[in-house]
């Protein structure tokens with residue numbers, strides 16, 4: 001087992017479990033990183049090179065060991081992603097595995113996550129994420145209530161844009177754009193608030209008025225551009 005430049009999902013290296021005579025897994029022991037009674041979303045990518053180039057079944061397993069009141073330790077094994085067929089050819093093909101590491105509320109003695117399957121094949125693993133969302137969330141948008149003004153909000157495709165006290169989801173004010181065009185938007189630049197590779201949850205409350213049909217479609221949308229990209233993307 002080693003870091004390898006033979007294949008990579010991100011960057012230039014991945015973890016290679018090679019020369020497998022059987023179903024040797026790639027194992028991460030995360031016992032000291034986690035808390036009992038907590039759920040952790042995870043994602044990882046796997047790739048295979050099999051002897052005959054055929055696809056093989058791969059899965060992610062969680063092995064959880066708890067100590068009972070009588071001192072005995074028992075281990076349970078759960079498949080937490082897959083089994084999923086992963087191509088085994090000489091051209092690298094990466095398959096994403098995702099799910100939840102659910103830690104029981106027990107006296108935890110060990111918790112390991114395995115990537116396994118494709119017995120005898122070379123197994124590559126990359127871009128493993130196990131996310132800790134158990135802390136209190138922090139709202140990065142400090143001017144999203146419009147109680148003290150428009151803040152850093154702007155947009156395009158509107159007639160006028162201003163905080164108003166005629167309607168509010170909470171408090172006394174909201175931000176109102178009038179005469180919205182089809183692709184008009186109320187927007188805020190959050191470039192300085194976020195970091196590459198991180199995932200953020202966004203919510204907003206929306207109301208529409210002066211619509212002949214009585215309702216209208218509204219989207220919550222990001223516009224992004226990475227350094228060197230030819231244009232904007234709208235993921």
Ligand SMILES: [Ca+2]
Pocket residue numbers: 008009010011012013014126127
């Ligand atoms: Ca990598």
